Amino acid sequence: xxxxxxxxxxxxxxxxxxxxxxxxxxxxxxxxxxxxxxxxxxxxxxxxxxxxxxxxxxxxxxxxxxxxxxxxxxxxxxxxxxxxxxxxxxxxxxxxxxxxxxxxxxxxxxxxxxxxxxxxxxxxxxxxxxxxxxxxxxxxxxxxxxxxxxxxxxxxxxxxxxxxxxxxxxxxxxxxxxxxxxxxxxxxxxxxxxxxxxxxxxxxxxxxxxxxxxxxxxxxxxxxxxxxxxxxxxxxxxxxxxxxxxxxxxxxxxxxxxxxxxxxxxxxxxxxxxxxxxxxxxxxxxxxxxxxxxxxxxxxxxxxxxxxxxxxxxxxxxxxxxxxxxxxxxxxxxxxxxxxxxxxxxxxxxxxxxxxxxxxxxxxxxxxxxxxxxxxxxxxxxxxxxxxxxxxxxxxxxxxxxxxxxxxxxxxxxxxxxxxxxxxxxxxxxxxxxxxxxxxxxxxxxxxxxxxxxxxxxxxxxxxxxxxxxxxxxxxxxxxxxxxxxxxxxxxxxxxxxxxxxxxxxxxxxxxxxxxxxxxxxxxxxxxxxxxxxxxxxxxxxxxxxxxxxxxxxxxxxxxxxxxxxxxxxxxxxxxxxxxxxxxxxx
Amino acid sequence: xxxxxxxxxxxxxxxxxxxxxxxxxxxxxxxxxxxxxxxxxxxxxxxxxxxxxxxxxxxxxxxxxxxxxxxxxxxxxxxxxxxxxxxxxxxxxxxxxxxxxxxxxxxxxxxxxxxxxxxxxxxxxxxxxxxxxxxxxxxxxxxxxxxxxxxxxxxxxxxxxxxxxxxx
Numbered sequence: 001x002x003x004x005x006x007x008x009x010x011x012x013x014x015x016x017x018x019x020x021x022x023x024x025x026x027x028x029x030x031x032x033x034x035x036x037x038x039x040x041x042x043x044x045x046x047x048x049x050x051x052x053x054x055x056x057x058x059x060x061x062x063x064x065x066x067x068x069x070x071x072x073x074x075x076x077x078x079x080x081x082x083x084x085x086x087x088x089x090x091x092x093x094x095x096x097x098x099x100x101x102x103x104x105x106x107x108x109x110x111x112x113x114x115x116x117x118x119x120x121x122x123x124x125x126x127x128x129x130x131x132x133x134x135x136x137x138x139x140x141x142x143x144x145x146x147x148x149x150x151x152x153x154x155x156x157x158x159x160x161x162x163x164x165x166x167x168x169x170x171x172x173x174x175x176x177x178x179x180x181x182x183x184x185x186x187x188x189x190x191x192x193x194x195x196x197x198x199x200x201x202x203x204x205x206x207x208x209x210x211x212x213x214x215x216x217x218x219x220x221x222x223x224x225x226x227x228x229x230x231x232x233x234x235x236x237x238x239x240x241x242x243x244x245x246x247x248x249x250x251x252x253x254x255x256x257x258x259x260x261x262x263x264x265x266x267x268x269x270x271x272x273x274x275x276x277x278x279x280x281x282x283x284x285x286x287x288x289x290x291x292x293x294x295x296x297x298x299x300x301x302x303x304x305x306x307x308x309x310x311x312x313x314x315x316x317x318x319x320x321x322x323x324x325x326x327x328x329x330x331x332x333x334x335x336x337x338x339x340x341x342x343x344x345x346x347x348x349x350x351x352x353x354x355x356x357x358x359x360x361x362x363x364x365x366x367x368x369x370x371x372x373x374x375x376x377x378x379x380x381x382x383x384x385x386x387x388x389x390x391x392x393x394x395x396x397x398x399x400x401x402x403x404x405x406x407x408x409x410x411x412x413x414x415x416x417x418x419x420x421x422x423x424x425x426x427x428x429x430x431x432x433x434x435x436x437x438x439x440x441x442x443x444x445x446x447x448x449x450x451x452x453x454x455x456x457x458x459x460x461x462x463x464x465x466x467x468x469x470x471x472x473x474x475x476x477x478x479x480x481x482x483x484x485x486x487x488x489x490x491x492x493x494x495x496x497x498x499x500x501x502x503x504x505x506x507x508x509x510x511x512x513x514x515x516x517x518x519x520x521x522x523x524x525x526x527x528x529x530x531x532x533x534x535x536x537x538x539x540x541x542x543x544x545x546x547x548x549x550x551x552x553x554x555x556x557x558x559x560x561x562x563x564x565x566x567x568x569x570x571x572x573x574x575x576x577x578x579x580x581x582x583x584x585x586x587x
Numbered sequence: 588x589x590x591x592x593x594x595x596x597x598x599x600x601x602x603x604x605x606x607x608x609x610x611x612x613x614x615x616x617x618x619x620x621x622x623x624x625x626x627x628x629x630x631x632x633x634x635x636x637x638x639x640x641x642x643x644x645x646x647x648x649x650x651x652x653x654x655x656x657x658x659x660x661x662x663x664x665x666x667x668x669x670x671x672x673x674x675x676x677x678x679x680x681x682x683x684x685x686x687x688x689x690x691x692x693x694x695x696x697x698x699x700x701x702x703x704x705x706x707x708x709x710x711x712x713x714x715x716x717x718x719x720x721x722x723x724x725x726x727x728x729x730x731x732x733x734x735x736x737x738x739x740x741x742x743x744x745x746x747x748x749x750x751x752x753x754x755x
Contacts, residue, residue: 166620167620169686170613170620170693171693172690172691174694174695193683196679196680297672337673339668341602341677342673345681352683352687
């Protein structure tokens with residue numbers, strides 16, 4: 001069927017990209033934002049904009065407060081504040097096994113932070129990234145997994161297709177035709193960031209390996225408990241050490257601070273970031289401290305168990321080598337470490353993935369457009385709607401989510417939906433609205449450019465409004481944020497304004513440049529490809545139509561033969577640029 | 588043992604050094620590619636348009652220096668982070684940034700690389716064949732032969748428009 005391996009890879013690359021590009025863009029976009037999920041939380045949850053806890057924060061003082069907050073508790077757990085999270089997470093459980101909700105707590109004041117009426121970054125944007133908020137039967141996770149596999153295929157097939165990988169390593173020709181410059185941008189964002197794309201996609205799949213392959217632990221352990229059985233203990237150290245209550249009141253209580261200091265020295269200077277106290281007030285009481293992992297790439301499951309009365313070590317858990325490798329990949333993907341330079345690099349690399357997918361789409365359309373789309377008009381329309389809605393649409397919806405967060409009053413309730421739900425509904429409504437906008441405008445005869453431009457203007461307007469709303473509703477305008485060291489709020493405002501500025505530039509350019517493709521095809525007089533003056537060896541060059549001459553009118557990319565089930569392979573089609581009535585020429 | 592992080596200023600300087608080394612390395616590698624060399628060599632230097640530059644007789648040293656600079660860029664990152672895993676991940680990502688900056692320079696400000704090209708050039712351009720290009724040194728069948736030699740290709744293939752189309 002396909003003449004060469006490369007052409008079949010090109011076919012795969014094109015269609016996998018068109019079919020899954022929308023999902024991939026959503027995953028990359030939300031993933032890039034998730035890099036700053038805690039910063040988005042600060043912006044969207046003004047009540048959590050508390051000062052960072054002082055260095056000398058005392059666990060013993062906190063334990064006193066914990067006894068007041070949860071007097072009935074027989075055990076409590078505290079995730080300690082960290083660089084990006086100024087508060088801790090506290091939960092308690094009483095002897096009957098009833099747990100409190102895990103809530104945010106100001107560890108220095110020992111007071112619970114009022115419940116936030118928003119899902120914000122960690123509750124909405126981050127889960128969107130890995131499960132698309134489709135909870136039913138883990139459907140979202142499976143779709144994301146499939147998209148990740150497709151991404152790996154796209155990367156591999158992309159490298160195969162791009163045979164001028166080295167010669168065009170630095171090539172970007174912004175002044176050339178849209179198809180050419182878009183393909184350059186597509187190649188550049190794919191090739192230069194390739195290691196990141198491969199690693200982030202692969203490590204993403206590894207994170208949910210147990211969702212995709214739950215049978216693996218069962219096979220080894222021979223039990224049906226799977227992830228909840230002994231495997232969980234061996235792999236993650238959950239419940240690695242346990243002992244029963246003795247039923248005798250404790251006679252003494254060792255200092256938690258001293259235990260933390262000792263654990264820190266045992267771990268070569270890495271302080272614990274999670275403290276759990278079991279069997280409070282009982283002679284059998286013990287404490288678990290989990291090693292912090294903010295100073296390394298990989299996660300760490302290491303834990304030390306200590307006697308609550310004496311502070312003596314009871315047991316410890318050390319991550320096994322294979323798990324350490326797995327936890328390294330997790331850490332590489334989930335970047336919970338403290339490293340601002342890397343965090344920004346991840347953000348940029350993630351956005352370059354968005355550019356990669358977006359330019360892929362635009363290139364596909366440019367090729368379509370210039371070759372008298374033999375694909376059905378309905379099919380083309382569907383892809384148009386999907387593309388614009390999933391590229392600019394999701395951006396507009398995301399910023400609308402931020403704006404809704406600042407506009408909805410506290411305690412807002414509409415049609416039985418609480419404030420957090422209303423915010424997410426705003427996101428979904430706006431997103432669906434952007435798809436409808438594309439469909440309607442195209443149906444009414446608007447050009448693609450015009451539709452892109454309108455959505456870009458919407459993005460610009462919303463992004464400019466959001467920081468203003470933040471300043472008005474919370475009083476934390478950029479100057480005050482800088483003065484009080486609220487860098488997360490300041491950074492979020494700055495990025496929103498930068499988005500607005502960039503969107504204005506793009507929208508103006510989209511408005512200024514005349515549509516190229518419409519008159520281009522009929523105007524081309526020559527039906528035959530003329531060799532370019534400095535003809536280069538064709539071998540080893542990319543089979544993509546890359547020049548700016550007429551031949552690209554029938555470029556192989558897009559492989560219409562494949563769509564229509566045409567027997568003729570796309571390459572064998574004579575490159576006759578015949579003007580045709582079905583040509584999608586824009587007015 | 589978690590080593591102490593250097594002060595912010597030192598850390599910033601180390602980052603800048605790493606980025607500078609990576610940029611220089613990629614700039615050298617970019618100049619070994621025929622397309623980029625021509626683009627840079629044809630630019631004006633200063634107010635007066637300089638003469639076009641002839642490429643050096645051999646790219647081997649240039650290419651080796653480029654790769655060496657890329658490798659050296661790892662050192663400041665290691666000094667900055669002191670944690671090898673951070674340094675390795677940073678290095679991979681900073682290389683991407685540096686390569687993108689070189690690509691942007693070539694696209695919008697190619698004359699910035701003119702001084703570097705002048706330093707490498709063997710003199711003003713004449714009618715002699717430039718050295719062969721290719722980052723990996725292994726450009727496909729035409730490899731080793733100067734650019735201007737027409738490709739050997741079966742006549743049938745040459746007439747096949749689908750193959751002509753593959754040229755760029």
